[in-house]
Amino acid sequence: MANDGRSDVPLGRRSPMATTRVMVADRNVITRVGIRSILERNAGMAVVAEATTYEAILDAVDEHGPDVLIMDLDLGDDTTRGLKICEEITDRYPGTKVLVLANTLSEMIVVEALRRGATGYLCKDDVKADELGKGVKAVQDGETVLGKGVGSMVARGLGSSRGQAEHLTDRELDVIRAVAKGLSNKQIAVQMYVTESTVKFHLQNAARKLNTHRRAELVHRAAAAGLL
Amino acid sequence: MANDGRSDVPLGRRSPMATTRVMVADRNVITRVGIRSILERNAGMAVVAEATTYEAILDAVDEHGPDVLIMDLDLGDDTTRGLKICEEITDRYPGTKVLVLANTLSEMIVVEALRRGATGYLCKDDVKADELGKGVKAVQDGETVLGKGVGSMVARGLGSSRGQAEHLTDRELDVIRAVAKGLSNKQIAVQMYVTESTVKFHLQNAARKLNTHRRAELVHRAAAAGLL
DNA sequence: TAACTACCTAGCCAAACGGCTAGGTAGGAG
DNA sequence: CTCCTACCTAGCCGTTTGGCTAGGTAGTTA
Structure with missing residues (x-):
């Protein structure tokens, strides 16, 4: 139909x-x-x-x-x-x-x-x-x-x-957006009702997917990809 | 004419x-x-x-x-x-x-x-x-x-x-661009032939002008302003 | 059922960063 | 000449981060 x-x-x-x-x-x-x-x-x-x-x-x-x-x-x-x-x-x-x-x-x-x-x-x-x-x-x-x-x-x-682009999960995007606003992991944790560990966890995963290990670059790449 | x-x-x-x-x-x-x-x-x-x-x-x-x-x-x-x-x-x-x-x-x-x-x-x-x-x-x-x-x-x-927008100097822009690439202050220092202190100095000034104190946000704002 | 994904938590350590104070030079404008 | 701007350097200290290992749950799919 x-x-x-x-x-x-x-x-x-x-x-x-x-x-x-x-x-x-x-x-x-x-x-x-x-x-x-x-x-x-x-x-x-x-x-x-x-x-x-x-x-x-x-x-x-x-x-x-x-x-x-x-x-x-x-x-x-x-x-x-x-x-x-x-x-x-x-x-x-x-x-x-x-x-x-x-x-x-x-x-x-x-x-x-x-x-x-x-x-x-x-x-x-x-x-x-x-x-x-x-x-x-x-x-x-x-x-x-x-x-x-x-x-x-x-x-x-x-x-x-290898044929399948890794894409960011909703949670990872949330964290990246918060980082782009200049928030610290602790502040993000409070805002998202999770622990700082979780924030770091999401960031690490996102960083791996976007092939970087620095939050500044992470934000830049996400922004360039139109994800923010 | x-x-x-x-x-x-x-x-x-x-x-x-x-x-x-x-x-x-x-x-x-x-x-x-x-x-x-x-x-x-x-x-x-x-x-x-x-x-x-x-x-x-x-x-x-x-x-x-x-x-x-x-x-x-x-x-x-x-x-x-x-x-x-x-x-x-x-x-x-x-x-x-x-x-x-x-x-x-x-x-x-x-x-x-x-x-x-x-x-x-x-x-x-x-x-x-x-x-x-x-x-x-x-x-x-x-x-x-x-x-x-x-x-x-x-x-x-x-x-x-107050009537006059502060604008970034060439050097500050250089540093921000390097930060956007995910480089550390030390790496930037080497690349620019200055000391790490100088890099931090430029970053602090740029951060003040763009009204932030986090490099991730700094990069984001500079990017949003079309400066990169 | 097992396997998988997305999600969440904990703690450790070294490195990086931010914020500060206190200097310096070179060149241009008043 | 003095003031101003842009640029450069030094060191200190506390905070934030990156990187890691090692767990957990809920929901979906095979």
Whole structure:
């Protein structure tokens, strides 16, 4: 029942040349309008829906059944939420390909997104106007599209983590966020209703996963990965 | 000679109602196209030039003499460079008002930008489509435009630093960048050819300026302010 | 059932850090 | 010349940290 919604929405497939139905998910109006303008220069492409929140994405995909969903993983304060949505879409709506259009380039996020079913990953600041249209077409055909610098990152990411990127648990993220605020382990312990030992435990695990052993770098990497 | 360039570029001022000549500086094509689309819905507004690098901004402003320059301060790897450009434009081309359109909201950057002559400061993720056009018009009239959340930030910023934001010295930035990489004070000392005491000295000063006393938070704030 | 994950706790030790006081130099501005 | 800024150095002391070993529970999956 998951993708039944698609069958009753073949509207828009009426032009002589099949139209690529695109949906855009981004919190930023300017970006949404920009993507729409760029894509609609190409004949045969139409932006059929937009979404600005995580909740709205699933509804809109279900309702409009786009061929390609262009999405920014960061639609709120939680990029991991974006990753989950990405996985959910590709699981439940195999007819909709996901093209991630990210603000930043973080190895961890790139690897996770692809592992969860994204067919393409482009970086906003690097993408050229014509690349966007080509990327959408390629992704629609099931071809994997990786932007400038993304490819090598994937290679490294898959190599270093042997196929499965370790990702931070909720608790670890909580601790890191507290560290970023300048709290000491003791203060964090009080705030989280656990002991200082536990705080140190989570930090050690997080540090190992992010491949560092210094809290300053830990915070920096987590921030760079869009985790804060 | 600075703004002589304006007089020979009155093209576009031919409509009955005076046209607002806008220039957009942003590294991101999608954003540039988006802004153009949104503004050109309003009659009486035209995007007459675009720039994607710091160098190109000054040339383009000199050549086209826009009424309003919409710019992202972060066009490369150095936001402070954007601040300098902002100051230079407002100094040399008083006929061109600067409206900063930022990705992130950092108290330090906001305060600095306004101190250096920006007439408005909006945040990409918060701005609504109609606000952009209104903002441009208001800025053109010399009215200060502050986006959601920016106002209170300015108040706090001006209050805490009494009119002059303390800014980090080169050396302090070097040390912070090293800390962000996870280096210890000793390692940083070796790398910078100074003693550990000196490293600690710079860190203490930087920490005071950024109003913290923990290196993890120091790195986080510096990163949030686009200083790394 | 066993195995696994996420979570929590304890204590030890050496290293690193923060906070402080008290000096120094070189270069530019008034 | 004096003041000021940015830069550099020294040492002390208490706190925080990183790194470690060695346990525990609850919930899920195989």
